[in-house]
Amino acid sequence: MKVPVIVTLSTSPIVAAGLSAVIRAASTIQGATVVEADEASVVKIVAERRADIVVGDNWVLDAAMVKALREAAGGNLAAVALSWSVLPENVAGNYDAVVSIFDTPDSIAATLDKCMPKPDEESRKELSPREKDVIIGVVKGLSNKEIADRLNVSTHTVMTHRRNIAAKLQIHSPAGLTIYAIVSHLVNLDEVKDTITI
Numbered sequence: 001m002k003v004p005v006i007v008t009l010s011t012s013p014i015v016a017a018g019l020s021a022v023i024r025a026a027s028t029i030q031g032a033t034v035v036e037a038d039e040a041s042v043v044k045i046v047a048e049r050r051a052d053i054v055v056g057d058n059w060v061l062d063a064a065m066v067k068a069l070r071e072a073a074g075g076n077l078a079a080v081a082l083s084w085s086v087l088p089e090n091v092a093g094n095y096d097a098v099v100s101i102f103d104t105p106d107s108i109a110a111t112l113d114k115c116m117p118k119p120d121e122e123s124r125k126e127l128s129p130r131e132k133d134v135i136i137g138v139v140k141g142l143s144n145k146e147i148a149d150r151l152n153v154s155t156h157t158v159m160t161h162r163r164n165i166a167a168k169l170q171i172h173s174p175a176g177l178t179i180y181a182i183v184s185h186l187v188n189l190d191e192v193k194d195t196i197t198i
Helices: 013-025 042-049 063-072 105-115 119-125 129-139 144-151 155-169 174-183
Strands: 005-009 033-037 053-057 078-083 097-100
Touching: 005 013, 005 042, 013 033, 013 053, 013 105, 033 042, 042 053, 042 063, 053 063, 053 105, 063 078, 078 105, 097 105, 129 144, 129 155, 129 174, 144 155, 155 174
Parallel strands: 005 033, 005 053, 053 078, 078 097
Antiparallel strands: none
16 A cells, blocks of 8 residues: 655745644554655655645645646645635635644644545556556457457456446546556557547
8 A cells, every 4th residue: 555645835944844743743644754845846746756635835835736736646636725814715615625724733634634545545546457458458449359358358357347447547438548548658659549530
């Protein structure tokens, strides 16, 4: 299981250090890796460390920054605003959760714990090697029977894999799977260019 990664982002080094200490001490999220970032390094850190949560001052962690960080993380990132005052509802809606600088350590830890990906959620999103093989077959334009023959499984098994893939990735079309396979480097564009129609 992946160790959770929490990135803190604050314009105040004292607040960043205090927030990191609170997170590290929380019994509900012990074992998490806590990384302090600044505005210049946060996107790179989130991408490289595969962060699960970013907690940051709401004026630094604005809507544009949240969008950039989620893209860097591949979409699976919880954004938590660290508020120094009451946030208007339309601003608070940009985040998965909001904690206040005045909250107790237990309250902050409880909020972050709710934003943590659960182990079963992580495993459900990861494709098995066999599911990747099925995607490659679909992308290459093979029928379920042809995929089954190549993988030495039943057609029913291939259909089950395709349902699981659709549930995990929320992609329900061969065109969407093609884009996913190319971006994820499951196939090379040259391998499938003959099957792509415009």
